Amino acid sequence: MDFELTAAQRTLREEAREFARTEIEPRAGELDESESSPEEILAELGERRYAGLTLPEEYGGRGEGLVELALVVEELSAALMSVASALGLHLGVAAVVERFGTDEQRERFLPEMATYDTVGALGLSEADAGTDKLAMETRAERDGDEWVLNGHKQWVTNFFDADVVLTYAKTGPEGDAPHNVSAFLVPAEEFEVETVWETLGAKSVKSPRVTLSDVRVGDDRMVGEEGEAYVRRGEVHTSVNVPARGVGIARAALEDTVAYTSEREQHGGTISDFQGVRWEVAKMAERVDAARLLTLRAADRAERAETGADVRRETSMAKIRATQAAVDNANDAVQLHGGVGYTTERRVERYLRDARLLTIAGGPNETHKNALADAVFENEG
Ligand SMILES: Cc1cc2nc3c(=O)[nH]c(=O)nc-3n(C[C@H](O)[C@H](O)[C@H](O)COP(=O)(O)OP(=O)(O)OC[C@H]3O[C@@H](n4cnc5c(N)ncnc54)[C@H](O)[C@@H]3O)c2cc1C
Numbered sequence: 540m541d542f543e544l545t546a547a548q549r550t551l552r553e554e555a556r557e558f559a560r561t562e563i564e565p566r567a568g569e570l571d572e573s574e575s576s577p578e579e580i581l582a583e584l585g586e587r588r589y590a591g592l593t594l595p596e597e598y599g600g601r602g603e604g605l606v607e608l609a610l611v612v613e614e615l616s617a618a619l620m621s622v623a624s625a626l627g628l629h630l631g632v633a634a635v636v637e638r639f640g641t642d643e644q645r646e647r648f649l650p651e652m653a654t655y656d657t658v659g660a661l662g663l664s665e666a667d668a669g670t671d672k673l674a675m676e677t678r679a680e681r682d683g684d685e686w687v688l689n690g691h692k693q694w695v696t697n698f699f700d701a702d703v704v705l706t707y708a709k710t711g712p713e714g715d716a717p718h719n720v721s722a723f724l725v726p727a728e729e730f731e732v733e734t735v736w737e738t739l740g741a742k743s744v745k746s747p748r749v750t751l752s753d754v755r756v757g758d759d760r761m762v763g764e765e766g767e768a769y770v771r772r773g774e775v776h777t778s779v780n781v782p783a784r785g786v787g788i789a790r791a792a793l794e795d796t797v798a799y800t801s802e803r804e805q806h807g808g809t810i811s812d813f814q815g816v817r818w819e820v821a822k823m824a825e826r827v828d829a830a831r832l833l834t835l836r837a838a839d840r841a842e843r844a845e846t847g848a849d850v851r852r853e854t855s856m857a858k859i860r861a862t863q864a865a866v867d868n869a870n871d872a873v874q875l876h877g878g879v880g881y882t883t884e885r886r887v888e889r890y891l892r893d894a895r896l897l898t899i900a901g902g903p904n905e906t907h908k909n910a911l912a913d914a915v916f917e918n919e920g
């Protein structure tokens with residue numbers, strides 16, 4: 540067992556950290572406050588081919604694995620979670636095209652996705668299909684060599700920058716569930732925007748509700764085998780970006796707290812002199828390390844897993860622990876910053892608002908507890 544990153548992984552992490560510190564951090568507060576898209580930052584990530592981080596080099600990607608994805612996402616999320624989420628969702632769509640798409644689809648979409656010239660968004664959830672995705676109402680009916688889509692998608696992160704929305708729709712009868720859902724790369728301009736929510740956090744990348752009304756796409760827009768898209772989603776593990784985002788926020792909250800408590804003077808010394816404060820900071824550090832170790836382990840297992848291998852234990856454990864670490868560390872950071880922590884003058888209030896999304900999105904932690912418990916009972920009984 541070796542807990543050290545390779546030299547190449549350390550270099551990649553340093554490069555991402557430098558980018559986050561120079562290009563994202565100085566603009567993060569303003570982007571959040573004005574609720575503006577970090578489009579320039581994302582374009583720059585495209586130039587540097589982070590938008591193709593996990594895509595093979597033959598398609599213009601960097602050919603990195605899931606551990607590298609987790610390392611980069613941690614760095615971006617420590618600076619601004621929304622940037623990491625935009626990139627994570629985009630890479631998830633690219634991974635589905637790479638894994639299940641035809642050669643023609645790979646050649647058509649992936650090189651431009653690797654540079655962020657084609658931006659992907661995920662259209663899976665709906666108003667009544669949140670944790671229960673198979674309750675989705677969106678349908679695609681075959682008409683000759685075309686498909687006609689009707690329905691809506693909710694919480695489509697990246698939508699306003701997106702060129703294509705990987706849209707999941709029922710193509711078979713209810714009796715065939717879960718083998719009745721197919722995926723289509725639908726041009727973003729075919730959707731109508733219905734609702735853009737005001738959210739607690741993640742303010743600079745919006746996740747609207749959008750509708751599809753008699754939208755026609757060719758057969759060449761279906762990704763993967765008809766009816767198998769929902770079942771086979773589980774073979775793509777780029778969702779490790781969600782716990783990695785949690786690690787980033789948890790770490791940023793810790794770093795800000797160490798800096799602030801070391802300089803803030805009260806009662807004739809710095810507040811970091813108080814044992815009560817030191818123990819809180821120690822707990823925050825413990826959470827960061829546990830979250831990161833579990834996330835990197837999940838990424839590593841998922842990367843090595845053969846198709847269909849069971850990695851629920853590792854991936855769900857990381858999701859639960861790392862996203863809760865983000866919430867807890869951000870909350871403690873606000874407390875240890877006192878009054879200023881409650882203001883927008885400091886970043887910790889944003890960490891708390893952004894962190895709050897992570898225990899819900901990517902599947903609420905309760906459903907990951909179910910998956911984890913199932914894996915434990917099935918494999919360790
Ligand atoms: C800002 C944002 C961005 C998002 N981005 C995307 C995206 O890009 N693409 C996409 O497809 N989706 C996206 N989502 C959707 C997200 O994945 C769903 O919100 C999530 O899966 C939960 O669905 P729901 O909100 O309908 O919750 P519901 O299914 O209504 O559940 C509500 C709550 O009930 C509890 N609960 C549910 N099931 C169980 C259970 N089995 N056991 C115990 N408790 C349970 C949990 O506390 C849960 O939070 C996004 C969501 C948000 C808020």
